[in-house]
Amino acid sequence: MKIMATLIIVVALVSAANASDNTANSNAATMAVADPSRPASDTKRDADRRPAQTLAFAGIKSGDKVADYIAASGYFTRLFANVVGSTGHVYAVEPTAFFQFEHFIKDVAELQGYAVTHPNVTITTSAALEGLKFPDKLDLIWISRNYHDLHDKFMGPVDVAAFNKAVYSALKPGGFYVILDHSAAAGAPADVTETLHRIESSTVRREVEAAGFKFDSESSILANPADPRTTEVFDKTIRDKTDQFILKFRKSN
Numbered sequence: 692m693k694i695m696a697t698l699i700i701v702v703a704l705v706s707a708a709n710a711s712d713n714t715a716n717s718n719a720a721t722m723a724v725a726d727p728s729r730p731a732s733d734t735k736r737d738a739d740r741r742p743a744q745t746l747a748f749a750g751i752k753s754g755d756k757v758a759d760y761i762a763a764s765g766y767f768t769r770l771f772a773n774v775v776g777s778t779g780h781v782y783a784v785e786p787t788a789f790f791q792f793e794h795f796i797k798d799v800a801e802l803q804g805y806a807v808t809h810p811n812v813t814i815t816t817s818a819a820l821e822g823l824k825f826p827d828k829l830d831l832i833w834i835s836r837n838y839h840d841l842h843d844k845f846m847g848p849v850d851v852a853a854f855n856k857a858v859y860s861a862l863k864p865g866g867f868y869v870i871l872d873h874s875a876a877a878g879a880p881a882d883v884t885e886t887l888h889r890i891e892s893s894t895v896r897r898e899v900e901a902a903g904f905k906f907d908s909e910s911s912i913l914a915n916p917a918d919p920r921t922t923e924v925f926d927k928t929i930r931d932k933t934d935q936f937i938l939k940f941r942k943s944n
Contacts, residue, residue: 719753720746723773732801733766739931741912742770748910748937749869754778755830758861760822761786761837762814764798765805771833772812782829783814784822788846819849820857828863835871836935839890842881855902862942868904870895871913874934876920888924892936904940913937 724743751757755775759768762783771781783802789795799814806812815822819841823832841849858868875889883889896906913935924933 717743717747719751719774720744720770723770726773729769732764733769736766736931740766742767744912745871745910745937746770746774748908748912748939749831749833750867750939751775751831756780756782756825756827758782758784758823758825758829758832760784760832760834761789761840762802763789763795765802765812767833767835768802768812769805772809775811777811779811780827781812782825783812785814785816786819786822786846787816788819790816791845819846820854823854823857823861825861829861829866830863831867831869832858832862833869833871836873838870838872838895839884839888842884842890844885851898852901855899855904859902859904859942864942864944866942867907868899868940868942869937870899870940871935871937873924874914874918874920874936879920887920887922889920889933892938895936895938899938899940904942907939907941909939910937 720743723746724737751771751774753774753776756779757771757775759765759771759781762768762785765783768781768783775781783806785795785799790799799816803814806814840846841851841854862868872892872895873887873889875883875887875891875894877891877893879887879889879891883891892909900906915932915934918929918932918934920934922929924930
């Protein structure tokens with residue numbers, strides 16, 4: 692009976708601690724989104740991106756060291772920097788393959804201006820795999836709407852297996868790998884990453900788990916059942932309204 696009572700107390704304490712952490716993460720996310728210094732170019736996208744809920748799901752917290760891979764203009768970089776604070780750090784990684792796109796060059800220039808006044812942000816420009824080398828092990832690595840690009844010709848394509856293993860190596864034990872992307876229809880051909888800029892969540896799971904990660908959880912906050920998943924994500928009929936998934940993986944302790 693004493694053992695059972697002890698176990699019940701331990702479970703209750705763990706549950707209470709987890710609830711407290713979740714509340715703290717949610718509060719930090721809400722405050723980051725409400726920051727009045729955020730540019731209008733970011734805030735106008737909030738309705739579609741649901742950043743408060745997305746940040747809370749990711750679980751980033753004060754003091755964390757985080758990578759925003761393919762950060763572009765830094766929509767999430769700025770939010771992450773706000774949450775991790777002065778004791779944390781955000782590495783915004785900009786792969787060189789993207790610099791063939793004029794809009795990407797402008798995006799990176801915008802983020803560089805932000806980094807000048809925010810010492811907890813470092814911008815790195817490098818080849819795909821080189822961009823996963825950091826001075827410290829990280830708490831979380833994030834990729835938003837660009838994991839599918841790793842499969843595309845303009846990026847090499849990247850050796851995805853090697854890429855995910857490099858992500859695994861870059862994380863601390865217990866660290867997280869979070870991927871947000873546009874959903875492809877079940878059974879879509881492999882080149883859907885090129886033609887529609889989408890990928891099946893099952894493909895992502897298979898590839899990431901092959902690198903040693905354990906699946907942690909999935910969020911449906913950006914799901915849109917009305918998206919037929921048969922059109923390009925930039926099509927005006929669905930742009931910014933696509934069915935999207937967020938997958939969270941954990942490196943073993």
